[in-house]
Amino acid sequence: GENVEQHPSTLSVQEGDSAVIKCTYSDSASNYFPWYKQELGKRPQLIIDIRSNVGEKKDQRIAVTLNKTAKHFSLHITETQPEDSAVYFCAAMFQGAQKLVFGQGTRLTINP
């Protein structure tokens, strides 16, 4: 079925260190993988996305990598800052149903 697994569920890192969140998906035909950041009491905000024709995409301190063969993708945040503290969700577009399925979320805490 349509499934996205996300790990870890919680992550705590020291300010300035890097954070990595990983997701796997079940549909080999999926071709679009966005990441969302949700701060407390706010809506999810798209922070970066990647399509299946590329293996890596960067935007300043954040990057996403995609391994289509293994059906997993990861979010990398470097030089973490306190404002990076939030819940992060990965998602995958399931082609047959044309819908976005979300992972379970990772609560990232940046310790000063």
Next chain:
Amino acid sequence: SAVISQKPSRDICQRGTSLTIQCQVDSQVTMMFWYRQQPGQSLTLIATANQGSEATYESGFVIDKFPISRPNLTFSTLTVSNMSPEDSSIYLCSVTGAAGELFFGEGSRLTVL
């Protein structure tokens, strides 16, 4: 990205009542999506609403409980019917952008007593 407005932003409701959430977009969109986010949980798609046709519901969601209207290309409503405390959630309207990315409204936080 589209500007998506939802109302109410929050409400406290009594068990057994129904509440209709409105979603207004500042541009015409073909598909609108309704998601539910239960406390501390991820986002789950309730249904996809296309203008001029019946909404398509995901497994576990039915039209009698979550009727949806889509009268035009900029507006949709979701009704949560005969509410119980288990329906306490954030309900989010969303639309896709030009590149297929998904954008969310501010959400409607429902508390059912």
